[in-house]
Amino acid sequence: MSAEPIFMRAVRFFITASGSRRAILFLGILAAVVVSADDLPLKKDSVRFAVIGDMGTGDKAQYEVARQMERSRETAMFDFVTMLGDNIYGGNSAADMKKKFEDPYRALLDAGVRFYASLGNHDDPNERFYKPFNMSERRYYSFRKGNVEFFALDSNYMDPHQMDWLNKALHDSSAAWKICFFHHPLYSDGRFHGPDTDLRARLEPIFQSSGVRVVLSGHDHVYERIKPHGGIYYFVLGNSGELRAHNLRPSSDTVRGFDTDRDFMLMEIAGDQLYFQTISRTGGTVDSGVIERQ
Amino acid sequence: MKRAAVFLIAGTVCAQIFAPGFAQIGHPPVNADAVVIQDFEKRVAAYLQLRKSIESKLLRLKSTPSQEKIAQHGNELRSAVREARKNAGPGDIFTPEIAAEIRRLTATAVQQGDGDHIGQSLRHAEPVQLHLEINDSYPVDRVPLQSTPPSLLENLPALPSEIEYRITGRDLVLLDAKANLIIDVIRGLFS
Numbered sequence: 001m002s003a004e005p006i007f008m009r010a011v012r013f014f015i016t017a018s019g020s021r022r023a024i025l026f027l028g029i030l031a032a033v034v035v036s037a038d039d040l041p042l043k044k045d046s047v048r049f050a051v052i053g054d055m056g057t058g059d060k061a062q063y064e065v066a067r068q069m070e071r072s073r074e075t076a077m078f079d080f081v082t083m084l085g086d087n088i089y090g091g092n093s094a095a096d097m098k099k100k101f102e103d104p105y106r107a108l109l110d111a112g113v114r115f116y117a118s119l120g121n122h123d124d125p126n127e128r129f130y131k132p133f134n135m136s137e138r139r140y141y142s143f144r145k146g147n148v149e150f151f152a153l154d155s156n157y158m159d160p161h162q163m164d165w166l167n168k169a170l171h172d173s174s175a176a177w178k179i180c181f182f183h184h185p186l187y188s189d190g191r192f193h194g195p196d197t198d199l200r201a202r203l204e205p206i207f208q209s210s211g212v213r214v215v216l217s218g219h220d221h222v223y224e225r226i227k228p229h230g231g232i233y234y235f236v237l238g239n240s241g242e243l244r245a246h247n248l249r250p251s252s253d254t255v256r257g258f259d260t261d262r263d264f265m266l267m268e269i270a271g272d273q274l275y276f277q278t279i280s281r282t283g284g285t286v287d288s289g290v291i292e293r294q
Numbered sequence: 295m296k297r298a299a300v301f302l303i304a305g306t307v308c309a310q311i312f313a314p315g316f317a318q319i320g321h322p323p324v325n326a327d328a329v330v331i332q333d334f335e336k337r338v339a340a341y342l343q344l345r346k347s348i349e350s351k352l353l354r355l356k357s358t359p360s361q362e363k364i365a366q367h368g369n370e371l372r373s374a375v376r377e378a379r380k381n382a383g384p385g386d387i388f389t390p391e392i393a394a395e396i397r398r399l400t401a402t403a404v405q406q407g408d409g410d411h412i413g414q415s416l417r418h419a420e421p422v423q424l425h426l427e428i429n430d431s432y433p434v435d436r437v438p439l440q441s442t443p444p445s446l447l448e449n450l451p452a453l454p455s456e457i458e459y460r461i462t463g464r465d466l467v468l469l470d471a472k473a474n475l476i477i478d479v480i481r482g483l484f485s
Contacts, residue, residue, distance in 0.1 A: 091435045094361040121438040125471050126368060131359040157458055157471075158444040184441060198411035198443040 040076060040277055046270035047146045048076055053084030053218030055241035058100040062241035064281045065262045066104040076266050084218035085120025085183030092124050118152040120183040142169055148269050149175035153182035155199060170210035177269055181216040187234045189251045190220025192244055207232055222248045222259040223278055225287055233291055240264050256287040331451045334392040341477055342454055348374045371473045376429045387468060387478040400483060403449035415443040424462040431474045
């Protein structure tokens with residue numbers, strides 16, 4: 001017998017026996033226990049951030065994911081957010097930026113959370129001048145937080161200039177953790193797009209030789225955690241606004257997939273451990289785990 | 295005998311690599327491909343100089359929270375470059391010689407081991423069907439950008455930052471990414 005029917009029977013019994021108000025309280029406590037069981041460790045001086053991808057629709061679902069991020073921040077207190085591209089779909093007028101970025105993330109922006117964008121195929125490359133995206137006027141750039149260095153790439157146009165910059169920046173970096181984020185996934189079991197194998201053939205050798213441990217991408221509107229390749233953990237998170245329901249065709253590469261709702265990720269890096277937690281629009285934990293530094 | 299065979303193979307390979315690139319016998323040994331590419335680079339540099347000179351007369355675009363300012367700068371820059379290049383025509387930058395060279399380099403990239411990756415990359419991106427003319431802007435608010443496979447970019451003549459090769463349907467366009475302006479087109483490069 002599965003746990004769910006027992007749980008539902010217990011809830012029904014509790015509602016009958018104790019009235020609806022007590023039942024709601026009981027369910028609230030139970031939900032808090034369930035959620036907190038998967039929470040990040042929230043260690044002192046750790047680097048904490050959220051990850052969103054393919055979010056800039058301006059639709060209700062994007063706002064709901066943003067609300068969930070606010071709730072998570074109450075406990076996780078993350079300082080910044082990495083954006084995996086398709087930051088703004090369609091028009092990019094001032095009104096669009098407000099509706100598709102400033103309004104949904106208003107509470108986070110007001111709290112001083114910084115957003116770091118990478119460019120997707122739906123983005124105007126001149127988004128690099130939009131200050132709240134913190135791109136320092138560049139299509140590709142890096143920034144450091146504690147013992148972690150982040151490399152935001154423009155996977156729309158991986159020309160020799162960018163390849164040379166990336167190769168040098170990654171090999172010169174003394175950070176304990178190196179995380180790359182960009183739009184087009186090197187591995188993906190999303191049916192609509194799938195992996196960009198040409199990009200993979202060019203980038204993966206550089207990632208492996210320079211000690212990159214985690215790669216974050218979007219583009220396919222699903223969530224997927226891929227089996228590590230060459231010691232690198234690949235995540236696809238392209239459903240923080242858009243969703244392509246039931247579009248994931250899991251393969252032997254898939255460790256965890258989610259394609260029925262939107263989500264975002266929390267990450268926490270404390271010393272030699274990177275903790276991650278993927279949280280759905282409705283607040284459930286979709287995936288979680290720990291990655292050890294190599 | 296074995297050594298002779300090695301020389302023969304090496305000679306054939308060298309002939310295939312270098313023969314099309316050198317001028318006819320009797321002329322100085324100038325690599326014709328290099329001359330064509332040099333000419334292309336000069337034309338691109340001349341365009342970039344024009345655009346930069348126009349841009350220097352505008353208020354410098356700096357990182358700003360105002361999307362209006364970014365859009366306004368883009369509109370002003372585009373209008374001024376369009377005006378300065380109102381007589382620009384196909385082949386001004388992609389001359390017939392460089393267009394032929396780019397066709398050859400693209401075919402080489404596709405035929406090499408990277409060909410499968412390039413094809414897959416093109417299919418798995420978001421292929422777009424667009425017909426753009428010189429001085430058009432790329433309608434990024436309506437049509438997603440097709441990513442250009444890195445293996446292809448590695449094979450094509452190098453461009454300065456902010457000038458890009460972009461694939462639009464079957465065509466290859468030269469895009470000024472900062473001004474968001476098409477500056478030349480090669481039609482029917484991709485089948």
